[in-house]
Amino acid sequence: MITVTDTGTYLYAVTRDTPPPCPEGLLGVAGTRVRTIANAGLLAYVSTVPLEQFGAEPLRKSMEDLDWLGETAGAHHHVVEVVAEHLPTAPVRLVTVYSGDEQIRDLLSRRHDDFMEVLTRIADREEWGVKAYVDLTAPSPATAPGPPGSGGPGTAYLRRRQTSLRGREEAWRQAAARAEQIHDTLSSFAVASRRHRAQDPQLSGRKELMILNGAYLVERDRREEFARVVEELRGQGVDVELTGPWAPYSFTDLADSRPEVLGDA
Amino acid sequence: MTLENPRGAALAREGRLPSERVALVDLLDRLLAGGVVVSGDLVLSIADIDLVRISIRTLIMSVRECEAPSDERTRR
Numbered sequence: 001m002i003t004v005t006d007t008g009t010y011l012y013a014v015t016r017d018t019p020p021p022c023p024e025g026l027l028g029v030a031g032t033r034v035r036t037i038a039n040a041g042l043l044a045y046v047s048t049v050p051l052e053q054f055g056a057e058p059l060r061k062s063m064e065d066l067d068w069l070g071e072t073a074g075a076h077h078h079v080v081e082v083v084a085e086h087l088p089t090a091p092v093r094l095v096t097v098y099s100g101d102e103q104i105r106d107l108l109s110r111r112h113d114d115f116m117e118v119l120t121r122i123a124d125r126e127e128w129g130v131k132a133y134v135d136l137t138a139p140s141p142a143t144a145p146g147p148p149g150s151g152g153p154g155t156a157y158l159r160r161r162q163t164s165l166r167g168r169e170e171a172w173r174q175a176a177a178r179a180e181q182i183h184d185t186l187s188s189f190a191v192a193s194r195r196h197r198a199q200d201p202q203l204s205g206r207k208e209l210m211i212l213n214g215a216y217l218v219e220r221d222r223r224e225e226f227a228r229v230v231e232e233l234r235g236q237g238v239d240v241e242l243t244g245p246w247a248p249y250s251f252t253d254l255a256d257s258r259p260e261v262l263g264d265a
Numbered sequence: 266m267t268l269e270n271p272r273g274a275a276l277a278r279e280g281r282l283p284s285e286r287v288a289l290v291d292l293l294d295r296l297l298a299g300g301v302v303v304s305g306d307l308v309l310s311i312a313d314i315d316l317v318r319i320s321i322r323t324l325i326m327s328v329r330e331c332e333a334p335s336d337e338r339t340r341r
Contacts, residue, residue: 014301070289073296077287093300094293107303118301129291196294203290213294243287249295254302 008097009037009104010049012079013247014115015087017043023082029075030054037101039108042115045083046104054097063095084247088123090115091247114254122252125191126223126245128216130230131199132182133208133239134175136168179211182233182240189229190216194250208239215250 010029017038022045026034032047052058062068073094080091098104108115187193198210218226227242234240 011303069293073289073292076296077292091295091300093302094296096300096303111303115301127295129294196298199290199294205288215295215299243291246295249299252299252301 006051006055007048008051008054008099009046009101010054011092011096011098011104011107012045012047012076013083013092014045014090014108014119015043015083016116016119017041018087020086026079026082027075028079029072031075034079037104037108039105040112042108042112044104044108045079046101049097051097054095059095080247080249088119089247090118090122090252091249092252111254118252118254121192122217122248124220125217125248126220127248127250128190128218128223128226128230128245129243130182130186130212130214130216131204131210131241131243132179132212132214132233133204133206133241134178134211134237135208136171136175137207175209175211178236178238182212182238183214185233186214186216186226186229189222189226190218192217192251196250211238215246217248217251220245 012028022034022036028034028047030049030053032049034045034047037044037046053062076094080089083089183193183195194215196213196215198213201207201209204210223245230240230242
């Protein structure tokens with residue numbers, strides 16, 4: 001039974017257990033001091049957090065508090081970035097909190113091979129985000145009015161309406177095809193790729209429709225080549241936005257998460 | 266909402282793209298849908314999808330609050 005005075009161990013990232021040691025004075029979520037736990041040749045970056053903030057119940061509420069979420073995500077990201085500057089780093093999902101250090105030691109030894117596999121896969125590689133937008137409100141040839149024909153104003157209206165619907169459908173279809181094409185081009189350049197859900201226009205802060213929200217794992221020494229490929233995809237009504245480099249958040253799936261999932265069921 | 270991103274800033278100085286600030290929404294795409302997922306002895310075990318839904322809802326709501334409140338009022 002957890003009481004509100006308890007603490008938990010918050011896990012940020014895992015690396016191989018090699019120097020340099022944990023950067024001094026690094027602060028994590030809620031201003032807590034980041035330290036490391038070593039086991040089985042792996043190093044976990046953690047901090048001790050109060051469960052009155054990071055327990056399951058308080059989190060359910062605070063995850064809905066945008067200021068708290070922004071601060072916590074920023075702090076988590078900062079720790080990952082600092083660590084990833086020096087070492088291949090497997091970032092861990094936001095608010096992964098263990099009941100104590102012993103559980104983390106256990107995790108490192110139990111999932112040793114899986115972590116090693118991930119760390120090998122991402123070494124000398126970086127994640128880049130590519131978002132593509134298309135403005136569906138822009139006039140296109142498909143939405144131009146059809147040839148004048150017979151029939152009254154009602155028929156003309158229906159025809160216009162039908163043409164406009166068809167035009168919109170066609171625009172959607174073209175946008176989706178373009179997204180596929182961009183994703184394929186980038187995927188063939190990248191070591192691995194993944195598509196995130198397209199962001200709501202209210203979140204992307206742009207009026208245009210986001211047709212692609214992709215993540216691409218790219219060799220570090222090919223980053224400029226990749227950026228050029230992205231540049232070349234811009235145009236024909238499509239805007240493309242590049243973000244990164246990110247720690248490889250989107251490419252850290254552990255090979256086998258089955259036992260963990262079964263434990264929860 | 267944006268956050269400092271020193272690595273992006275370094276790149277920007279080199280004359281290579283991305284902006285030096287990270288949009289919270291881009292960060293959440295990764296922190297809530299990516300990263301190593303472990304469970305087992307976790308204190309917290311909210312399903313991934315819940316986290317995403319909660320935060321996205323929060324973000325949308327807060328954006329709505331910031332944007333166009335006058336619009337809403339005149340329409341009603």
